[in-house]
Amino acid sequence: MTLIPNSETDAAYIIRNAAGDGKKLALCGGNTRAGFGNSVEPAEMVSSTGLSGIVDYEPAEMVMTVRAGTPVAEIEAALAANRQMMAFEPMDHRGVMGTLGEPTIGGVFAANVSGPRRFVSGAARDSLLGIRFINGRGEAIRAGGRVMKNVTGLDLVKLLAGSQGTLGFLTEVTFRVLPVPQTVETIVISGLDDTAAAKAMAAAMALPVEVSGAAHLPQTVRFRFLGGALPSGEATVLRLEGLVASVSVRAEKLAAVMEAFGPVSRLGSEESQTLWRQIRDVYPYSDGTLKPVWRVSVAPSAGHQLVAALRLQTGVDAFYDWQGGLVWMRMEADPEADLLRRYIRALGGGHATLLRASDAVRAQTSAFEPLPDAVAALSARVKQKLDPAGIFCPGKMGYASPTAGGIL
Amino acid sequence: MADTISFLKPRDAVLSRRAAIIADLTELLPPECLVHEARELVPFETDAFVSYRRLPLAVALPKTTAQVAAVMKYCHRYGIPVVPRGAGTSLSGGAIPQEDAVVLGLSKMSRILEVDYANRTATVQAGVTNLNISEAVGVDGFFYAPDPSSQLACTIGGNIGMNSGGAHCLKYGVTTNNLLGVKMVLVDGTVIELGGKHLDAAGYDLLGLVCGSEGQLGIVTEAVVRLIAKPEGARPVLFGFDTSEHAGACVADIIGSGIIPVAIEFMDKPAIEICEAFAHAGYPLDVEALLIVEVEGSEAEMEAMLKAIVEIAGRHGVKTVRESQSATEAALIWKGRKSAFGATGRIADYICMDGTVPLGKLSYVLNKTSEIVDRFGLRVANVFHAGDGNMHPLILFNANDPEDAARAEEAGNEILKLCVDAGGCLTGEHGVGIEKRDLMRHQYSEADLNQQMAVRYAFDEGWILNPSKVFPLDGRPAA
Numbered sequence: 090m091t092l093i094p095n096s097e098t099d100a101a102y103i104i105r106n107a108a109g110d111g112k113k114l115a116l117c118g119g120n121t122r123a124g125f126g127n128s129v130e131p132a133e134m135v136s137s138t139g140l141s142g143i144v145d146y147e148p149a150e151m152v153m154t155v156r157a158g159t160p161v162a163e164i165e166a167a168l169a170a171n172r173q174m175m176a177f178e179p180m181d182h183r184g185v186m187g188t189l190g191e192p193t194i195g196g197v198f199a200a201n202v203s204g205p206r207r208f209v210s211g212a213a214r215d216s217l218l219g220i221r222f223i224n225g226r227g228e229a230i231r232a233g234g235r236v237m238k239n240v241t242g243l244d245l246v247k248l249l250a251g252s253q254g255t256l257g258f259l260t261e262v263t264f265r266v267l268p269v270p271q272t273v274e275t276i277v278i279s280g281l282d283d284t285a286a287a288k289a290m291a292a293a294m295a296l297p298v299e300v301s302g303a304a305h306l307p308q309t310v311r312f313r314f315l316g317g318a319l320p321s322g323e324a325t326v327l328r329l330e331g332l333v334a335s336v337s338v339r340a341e342k343l344a345a346v347m348e349a350f351g352p353v354s355r356l357g358s359e360e361s362q363t364l365w366r367q368i369r370d371v372y373p374y375s376d377g378t379l380k381p382v383w384r385v386s387v388a389p390s391a392g393h394q395l396v397a398a399l400r401l402q403t404g405v406d407a408f409y410d411w412q413g414g415l416v417w418m419r420m421e422a423d424p425e426a427d428l429l430r431r432y433i434r435a436l437g438g439g440h441a442t443l444l445r446a447s448d449a450v451r452a453q454t455s456a457f458e459p460l461p462d463a464v465a466a467l468s469a470r471v472k473q474k475l476d477p478a479g480i481f482c483p484g485k486m487g488y489a490s491p492t493a494g495g496i497l
Numbered sequence: 498m499a500d501t502i503s504f505l506k507p508r509d510a511v512l513s514r515r516a517a518i519i520a521d522l523t524e525l526l527p528p529e530c531l532v533h534e535a536r537e538l539v540p541f542e543t544d545a546f547v548s549y550r551r552l553p554l555a556v557a558l559p560k561t562t563a564q565v566a567a568v569m570k571y572c573h574r575y576g577i578p579v580v581p582r583g584a585g586t587s588l589s590g591g592a593i594p595q596e597d598a599v600v601l602g603l604s605k606m607s608r609i610l611e612v613d614y615a616n617r618t619a620t621v622q623a624g625v626t627n628l629n630i631s632e633a634v635g636v637d638g639f640f641y642a643p644d645p646s647s648q649l650a651c652t653i654g655g656n657i658g659m660n661s662g663g664a665h666c667l668k669y670g671v672t673t674n675n676l677l678g679v680k681m682v683l684v685d686g687t688v689i690e691l692g693g694k695h696l697d698a699a700g701y702d703l704l705g706l707v708c709g710s711e712g713q714l715g716i717v718t719e720a721v722v723r724l725i726a727k728p729e730g731a732r733p734v735l736f737g738f739d740t741s742e743h744a745g746a747c748v749a750d751i752i753g754s755g756i757i758p759v760a761i762e763f764m765d766k767p768a769i770e771i772c773e774a775f776a777h778a779g780y781p782l783d784v785e786a787l788l789i790v791e792v793e794g795s796e797a798e799m800e801a802m803l804k805a806i807v808e809i810a811g812r813h814g815v816k817t818v819r820e821s822q823s824a825t826e827a828a829l830i831w832k833g834r835k836s837a838f839g840a841t842g843r844i845a846d847y848i849c850m851d852g853t854v855p856l857g858k859l860s861y862v863l864n865k866t867s868e869i870v871d872r873f874g875l876r877v878a879n880v881f882h883a884g885d886g887n888m889h890p891l892i893l894f895n896a897n898d899p900e901d902a903a904r905a906e907e908a909g910n911e912i913l914k915l916c917v918d919a920g921g922c923l924t925g926e927h928g929v930g931i932e933k934r935d936l937m938r939h940q941y942s943e944a945d946l947n948q949q950m951a952v953r954y955a956f957d958e959g960w961i962l963n964p965s966k967v968f969p970l971d972g973r974p975a976a
Contacts, residue, residue, distance in 0.1 A: 149753035150856045215674045228944045236853040237885040238925035240660040240709045243949040247705025268755030291615045297729045335798030388694035390615040440699035458699035463689045468701050470955035
């Protein structure tokens, strides 16, 4: 059964009672990201979908306040009517996760969901200015505010963003929005292998042309984008956005430099928008299967090295976003978590999140990168301060070190 | 010296062991890394919030993370307060010590450890100055974006402590948006690393929590920061308006139009006069408010944006428009603004407020600010980052007159409350420190503050890290 409080007061009441009874709660929005994190013991669901609607939107201030259960689609429509957008491009997980329902803004921030622009414009957490949430004692807490610069007290906003519903129940979020760029263009360099693509993307990012998307789509996935309309061979794609006058000048400059790497073609505004949405939503692995999908974050220059090392050992398909720093991987069979995580450490560090897998695989694999003992212990203490009774999805984020006690 | 703001009572158990503590620290640190003679402690008794000062027990100036860890472990064991310090440029008293505290200064850890252009990162020690990073990578076409006014002196460790901003954060964000990782010493001497060259570290966003925590959660000794390719060019335009309402409406309209300039700076008439007298920047003296709007990019891009911005200003009755035709002219436009604090300091003592308000409330808050300051019989000059609503009223007073100083402090407090009541916050980029500590209840409920303090306990159960700061001294929950 799912509890759907219709007010912050109701939510606080439910949580206070659960804390008193030691009853576990699984917090969610539209539940389109069900399957995130470790599988935990069944708990009563509390959904924010009853807390819906835009509270305050001042386009001239580029700030929006909404209740946590507001559908992302409703927010995007309201923003689009004012030619504004969420700069962090929240991904829609329904395709790759095979879920139904309506993604909510609370879910976006609770999972810190971002898209291709993240590596230059910041993650969801960077746009989040303020929150209201119910902590594990059932108290309504406000953190942050509605202004862009704010260093008043500890930044609990960042802490709650990406905490996967294990620290508090978000009831309201205030975030920064940005104008929609006048136009978008994509430079496509064809035929580069992974190593050459990494070099090309690094060169592009060193130019003063403000690339706002840098992805590499190897041969195995290239045909899945734009209905197969990308030029043949691997596609390394670079996005430029802004004023029409400026984008055309920057595109010329970028294309001139990229021609040294390989044949260059260009995509206009409409195709670009489709392409980057498909990259954002991991279109090639939205395949209706339960083959394990990893989301790996490493230093941009390490992405292709990681994949090359893995390929010698196991069946893996991959493509790259964030200049190579975000690697989407679909494993042929076994998730190979230990191997993957060993290589990540060897290549300078990062983290791998098991996004999708069968229940059997999930039961045996830590969904999030295991933390070093000292950090795990600290995280467990932080969790204990927000959720002293340990009722919010204990275990979802991972187990703390035995010495620290407590479960994230 | 002002005395409205109190510090925690020094711990007798620490004061009485002073000689023993210094002897122990001598064992932990090389001789040149420890300061304890009363005369030598004086430079560490305050920061840029000079109305308050306290001599610390000793100052440790470690050269390595291991030394920082050794000092922390020792102080933790004996319950000795530790006050972290970068360059001591805090405007909110964040680095002011107390009599029973060891100051942990990071100034000797000032090396850039690695610059990695392929990944656009710099790994630096915490005592590196903000400007040093941009200077080190500038020849290769990169820069580090946050640029607080004190960037010549302030350290990256201090920037992380206060989540510092600057004039250009409208486009590039503040420290927290440009920080990828830290090496940090926890209160018990444990060394941890958060983040790295990759994005969005695993687990809870402890990095985001540490940034802006004012030295209460641990000692950052190294940082990985994001580098950005330098834009081809930057060009400011200067506008003069008859009223601050017109200037404020112009700011809102520029932002609303879809153009994001890299900076929008505001100065009112008193600020214009002070800066012009000092810098001879050619600012118009017949206007009530002045905006400096800067755009970046290629020639074509800058031209297109400036054209649109000048058009918008025209709709708001702009009286003076000065576009810079050369680098010299651009530098001159900025010269006045950048010398604002120094120029003000020449004519009077001042305290600088740092409240942030929603853009739509700029004119309202400016008018109310004048009313408040008038009521206290003081003068105010306003110079601030208008694009993000971060106000910096400079309240002028005479520090030699204790009553005048008390009035300035009181007026400042009223202005900050005004900012909160207008939907803003107490501090946008300077931090709470001691200065705004006792106003925290105006912005937060008891439950909000208790939750923050509970999280603080998770890092520092004995409350020894920068203990007199940020949270009101009364009503702190027991561990």
